[in-house]
Amino acid sequence: KKSPPYCFRVFGFPSHSWNIAAISMMSILAPAICGVAQPKCSHQREVGHFAAMGVVVSSLLALPFGVASLPSAAAAGTSAGPSGRLACTAGCSEDVLGMLREAATFTGNTAAVQSFGALLQRLGEGPCPIARLLADLGRLYIVGPGTSVGLHDFEVGLDDCDLSESDMFGLLGLSRPQMTYAYWLMSGAPRHHLPRLLLPLAAPSEGSIAMDFGSGHGEDAAFFLALNYTVLAVEAQRPAAARLVRRLPRRRRSRFAVEQRAIVEPGGPRSIRFYTCGDDVTRSTADAELGSNPDWCGKDPLMDDVPTALCGDLADRHGFRTHAKVDVEGADLGCLLSLLGGGRPAPRTISVEVTIGHAGRADIEASLRLLVALEEAGYRRFKLCRQALFNPPFWGGELASSGPFGAAATDWRVGLEWRGAAAVALDIVEAVGSRQAGGLAAEWFDVHAALGELVGAGAREDGQGHV
DSSP: OOOHHHHHHHHTOOOHHHHHHHHHHHHHHHHHHHHHTOGGGGSHHHHHHHHHHHHHHHHHHHSTTGGGGSOOHHHHOOOBOTTSSBOTTTTOOHHHHHHHHHHTOOSOSHHHHHHHHHHHHHGGGSOOHHHHHHHHHHHHHHTOTTSSOOHHHHHHHHHHBOOOHHHHHHHHSOOHHHHHHHHHHHHTOOTTOOOGGGGGGSOSSTTOEEEEESOTTSHHHHHHHHTTOEEEEEOOOHHHHHHHHHTSOGGGGGGEEEEOOEEOOTTOOSEEEEEEOTTOTTSEESOHHHHTOHHHHOSSOEEEEEEEEOHHHHHHHHOOOSEEEEOOTTOHHHHHHHHHOTTOOOOSEEEEEOSOSSTTOOOHHHHHHHHHHHHHTTEEEEEEEEOGGGSOGGGTTOOOOOOOOGGGOOBTTTBTOOBOHHHHHHHHHHHHHHHHTTOSTTOOEEEEEEESOOOSHHHHHHTTOOO
């Protein structure tokens, strides 16, 4: 009665060989298991995830003694450039360098996993430190803890790499903060132990508040706490809201509040029917259209009447907020309008999920309305950021996050640079079109915004254009 990722968790990753054997079995049997034992996971997206894993598993098994025999970047990189740092592209063939960006897609769809598998097959040809860094991240994303180097070694490898941030993004389509956060998230490292690259995101002052609307498993809330924010987590699911309190250390509970509420638009009801899609915390909504859509929520969602709240009212109750994350499936615009209205001061930084990428919710107008609301509230700096990297599909929905924010958020086009709203709007239109045509499978996006004027290349590129 459980999904294939549950089977992996039962094995507990006891060793590299057992883990690879388990994934080999599941990659072959997943379509049959999903179709017979669990109709909910027979969606084409999930079956494709597990069937595609056979490609990577074959590549792993083709290496002597499996994954453990493939040296990490930290172990393999011995050549240094003039600065004494690791020459990250030393020994890399042009073919391998050309494969990196596609192999770094990390969505779990068939094409993405096949690209990563093809890269693994080429790593036996010779040293290529940047490719091995990517392999470390990919093994953790697909196979899980126990098969990759530790967080410290991975961070050292990234730090020692002689590539500039722009050159690294040009090769991989990934930034250092983005990769570091993903590795920290998936490695099982204690949540209070933050890598050095993420420390600049720490709360600017004592009592700074981060608001997590749609907290789910609480990965974002735990990240905010580790950065020394006072955190408000808002989650509609009763069991999920209770788990949020239990998972946090007692010594930090004075800086953590949980509100078990469903978010509604101004004028909404005091209570509302809430849909929980099976046991997947990341797929739950107060939107009746989404909740009753079997392609999005399965055939038998759990339904519960829960109390509601306005995002703005919650902000008033808990004080000034420095950062806000909004991911409340189907209620994001209403949350923004309430949070940013009524003369309230806008958070310095904010992220919100745009409505593309979730089983046909490709809605350009809704996504652009989010951008308009942010612009009208005074935001001028924007990024469109990939999300699949922080939500590994093979983990059974048990790990979900919005990723780093502010300066460390990584735009899918330009990396760590901010852009204007007009450029991001054009990208949303392009992404929706690609999604509808079958591209960008299993990928979705958040818009990150920051107060302050846009300066530099982004300003010159976008001019004064608005959405």
